[in-house]
Amino acid sequence: MNLEEFLALFGIQKKVAAELVGRSYFSFKDKSLLSKRPLFIGECIAHLRGPVLIPSIGFLQEIGRLxxxxxxxxxxxxxxxxxxxxxxxxxxxxxxxxxxxxxxxxxxxxxxxxxxxxxxxxxxxxxxxxxxxxxxxxxxxxxxxxxx
Amino acid sequence: MVKGGREFFRERYAQLGGEIVDIDIPKTLRVNTLVISAKALVERLSALGVVLERVPFTRDGYRVVKSKFSLGAITEFLLGLYYLQEAAAQLPVEVLDPKPGELILDCGAAPGGKTTQMAALMENKGTIISYELKEHRIPSLLMNLERCRVGNATVFKGDSALAKGLNVQFDKVLLDAPCAGNYLSEKEWFEKRDYDGVLRSSAIQKRMLKNAVDCLKQEGVLIYSTCSLEPEENELNMQWALENLPVRLEKVNLKVGDSALTDVFGQKLDSSIALCKRLWPHKTGTEGFFIAKLVRI
The missing domain is CATH 2.30.130.10 (PUA domain)
Known part of the structure; x- marks a missing residue:
């Protein structure tokens, strides 16, 4: 499941600019540090737990609003x-x-x-x-x- | 013979002008200004029966005077409205004074108190590059960054010496060094710690200081801090830095704490070391702390 499919479950149609880094999605601008294999970069959006997505605390607030x-x-x-x-x-x-x-x-x-x-x-x-x-x-x- | 135990440290502290006091350090929180204002948080927790008192020598710190429940598991905590952080531990970042847009190296980041504090002062603008060597400490770091809505940090597992490989010059560096701690920071500290351990910490700290200075731009600021009361990890490391690294010391402007020592067991140190701050628990009512502000020349 990607982030858009996840949001659709809440009736939200929205594109999220985030990239999968390890087992978590992050939103960030500077990609130059990706090759050094960060554990966390920019703003955390969600985590993959098996086939399920778990939203970050910040992303959850956005879902709550929309x-x-x-x-x-x-x-x-x-x-x-x-x-x-x-x-x-x-x-x-x-x-x-x-x-x-x-x-x-x-x-x-x-x-x-x-x-x-x-x-x-x-x-x-x-x-x-x-x-x-x-x-x-x-x-x-x-x-x-x-x-x- | 092992140099350690309560009496050994008591005698050392007495020679340095300190003493051992058995006090309960009050629980303290720091408002996460990325999410809420101090006024709003105080009102909100007050409605839950929590009595807070401003810590006068911190920017966003409040002592928990009364609470009927743990402040580490309620909604307000989980949503990142505050961080439970001892008052003295809030001071190194306040002295570093990170600004929006700056590039900052954070050495030894877990569990994230100071990293989240820097992000708040930077308003999530600019970049914090954090390193944490100890794997078992990384989950709590990542969770605190997520909880406190940090959006400008990049975390790597490893020694902060790896930052040299990034080929960037940092505006500022926070080196909150791994240390022996102090007798108020853990139970049975006197039984667990000895002088050899202090010397081992001191050697690691010198190596970290050198690596941190190597990453710093000219006139860039490095804050060195420990929660140790041992001069080998503090004033004597500053003497070593002045003799071996391209740095000078500048005044640590804080309303709390003593000037650091310039005479350690009869050894006269550089007079500029007095610009650093030493927090004795019996004087400040906080954990022991040492804070130095170094500038690369």
Missing amino acids: AKHRVVVNPEGEWLFICGRDVFGKSIVKHTDPKIGDRVVILNRHSECIGYGDVVGPMDGKVVVKRLFDIGDLLRRERKSRSF
């Missing part, structure tokens, strides 16, 4: 979500009326994107959004790398 469907959660729902839980109907304070099967971004009360998932039930149901990615992934990734 996505067709958004779900805003309360502080309790926010905390549960960044700990890796799904979104429950009782946590939702606002939404763009997504339907089952739609991909939605999850925003906190500051309109910051904290992750995304797929709608699996009506907005007033118990489990509403099945979590696919949340920003807590960053810490989980770091802890995993430390355990090796």
Whole structure:
């Protein structure tokens, strides 16, 4: 999956100027350092995890601004979500009326994107959004790398 | 006989005008001005019950006076609104004073506190070339760069001596050197460290200093810092640099810390070494630190 296909899942039609360096996509201008095999160059956009793309924290904010469907959660729902839980109907304070099967971004009360998932039930149901990615992934990734 | 242990270091510090104090260093954060203003962050964390107090001798540092939860796992942290960074550790980059558009060499970058701080002061404009030799420290560096939305850094695994192969002259260099640390930086420091280890660190630091100066343009600035209190890693390295490298020392303008020592165990050093700063924990309430500003001549 490339970056454009990934964005299309959120209903976003946009070209992203980024290049795959190792297992991550980066946006950068000066290509002269590429031959020295950098681990990080310019602005990180996303990471490849098997066949799946994981957005960077910065890119996730852009997705949060442009996505067709958004779900805003309360502080309790926010905390549960960044700990890796799904979104429950009782946590939702606002939404763009997504339907089952739609991909939605999850925003906190500051309109910051904290992750995304797929709608699996009506907005007033118990489990509403099945979590696919949340920003807590960053810490989980770091802890995993430390355990090796 | 191993030269080490609490009493050995206590006697050394006493001869240098220092002492050992058992204090808790307060948790400190640095506002990531790439993402949020200090005012907005203070208001936002205050709404969560976190009490912050400005660290007067830093630009963007705040002490955490009260918090009911860890500040290392909440949304605001994950979104890169701040970096948990000890107050003294924020000072080398403030002295370096990186500007937008500059080309900066960052030697020994992990875990990224100073790299993210430089990117913020540069407003993500210009270029930071970072090196990190220790593989196990690289994941945290990369994650902090991503988290803090750094967009102007290039990171390589390896010794910063490799920067010479880039064939560029840097405007500024940050050499926050690997060091023995200080007794407040890790538990059981006195049991783990000894004088031989200090000398080994000192030898590595001299090599890094030489390589860093080689990469610096004429009149370019190199900030050398350690979190060590040992003169062999600090003032004596500066004496060596003045004698062996094309550099001069300039004043480290900070509101905190003492002038560095010019008399170390009876050895008289170049008077310009007093322009460097030494932070004794018992005087500053911070970790121990040493900061020097060298200019290539």
